[in-house]
Amino acid sequence: MREPSEKPLSWRERRKRARVTVCHCCGAKVPFCWQCRCGFAICQDCMLENFWGMSCNGITWQCPDCGAQNGFGNQ
Numbered sequence: 001m002r003e004p005s006e007k008p009l010s011w012r013e014r015r016k017r018a019r020v021t022v023c024h025c026c027g028a029k030v031p032f033c034w035q036c037r038c039g040f041a042i043c044q045d046c047m048l049e050n051f052w053g054m055s056c057n058g059i060t061w062q063c064p065d066c067g068a069q070n071g072f073g074n075q
């Protein structure tokens, strides 16, 4: 008795699709960035550093590029 050695395709596709984002603030390549609809991206480190400059309520952050309000929740 042997197990079928099938690897789920989705796993490989996921790895292919997983791409890094470049932080517009420090230029670091990170797997996760906060992103604005205008294309601006900021990494977790920079976000924490500039948190009180970009967010006034801890729920949304303001994009320094276009001034749009982006939520923390739905990313």
Ligand SMILES: [Zn+2]
Pocket: 023, 024, 025, 026, 027, 028, 042, 043, 044, 045, 046, 047
């Ligand atoms: Zn950064």
Ligand SMILES: [Zn+2]
Pocket: 036, 037, 038, 039, 040, 063, 064, 065, 066, 067, 068
């Ligand atoms: Zn923006």
